[in-house]
Amino acid sequence: MFDLGYSFCPNDTFIFYALTHGRIATPEPIREVLEDVETLNQWALQQKLQITKISYRAYAEVREQYIALRSGGALGRGVGPLIVTRAPLAHLNGKTIASPGALTTAESLLKLYAPEAHIIRMRYDQIMPAVEKGDIDAGLIIHESRFTYPDHGLQKHLDLGAWWEEQTGLPLPLGAILVRRDLPTQLQSELNAAVRSSLEYAYSHPEEPKAYIRQHALEMSDQVMQAHIDLYVNPFSLDVGPEGERAVQELFSRLEKAGVIRPSSLPLFVD
Structure with missing residues (x-):
């Protein structure tokens, strides 16, 4: 078995x-x-x-x-993690961003894109509520959250998948x-x-x-x-x-x- x-x-x-x-x-x-x-x-x-x-x-x-x-x-293509916020941010340097896990592809992309960001970790389904409440500056969301973040009053700061595709031309x-x-x-x-x-x-x-x-x-x-x-x-x-x-x-x-x-x-x- x-x-x-x-x-x-x-x-x-x-x-x-x-x-x-x-x-x-x-x-x-x-x-x-x-x-x-x-x-x-x-x-x-x-x-x-x-x-x-x-x-x-x-x-x-x-x-x-x-x-x-x-x-x-x-x-x-079009499957990447999103960075979402309550209000627009000019940049992510020094901002606190919640990641769904240290070993996720999402966090590795975030480190490549914004190495100066301050990363904390939460279970993926707890991230949007934390951003919505203002506990953190931004959230790195995956899975079905890609479709439901507007329901939490959040906006897309960046699509890291689109950023990857622009950088590499690859899925x-x-x-x-x-x-x-x-x-x-x-x-x-x-x-x-x-x-x-x-x-x-x-x-x-x-x-x-x-x-x-x-x-x-x-x-x-x-x-x-x-x-x-x-x-x-x-x-x-x-x-x-x-x-x-x-x-x-x-x-x-x-x-x-x-x-x-x-x-x-x-x-x-x-x-």
Whole structure:
């Protein structure tokens, strides 16, 4: 039995529904373990799960132990984290900004964009209320918050994904699905194929996973839930492809130059 860790977010529950509900063949029995991404990031440091969703920033910390599947991840354009405020800010230098986690790709982008900002950390769903109350100057928001921040009276200061795309011309790598490097390479490839098959099943049977997705997205409207899936599940989720690989390499290269992560020569993706 392999434990597969992924988040409560609609993109993950959409992708992994078939894999964890016996709708497709898998090389090993798969058991779901649902947690927020920052918890999964921390668990990966402990090598707790055989297969896990993780932020690309966190992947840089566990490259010796894990390798990324080509399928199931979150990359794309127009998918980046947002910096939101109550009132306009001229700049972020010295401002207190709440981040959803030290090992999130969102925080790594913030450090590249505004290295002088003062970063504190909160669970992602607590950030917008804190900005709304004026407890902090700005918030770095991810997931469904991208669609709901105006409901909190907040405004967009910057789209860090758009900033990344302008800087690099590449899609933004957000999250990857990792497997243990010590698993046989054939099994790694079979797990990658199973994840792809799970997503293909969801595309072919879009109504079937909805009850499962809704079970873990109780506070979202149907419109936000579907918008979340439409944004974060895209062709890069089926296969990262050459452009996606270049994007990950570029992100890691910039973080290495900034002294945020250590370099590694290990391959990033399964064959």
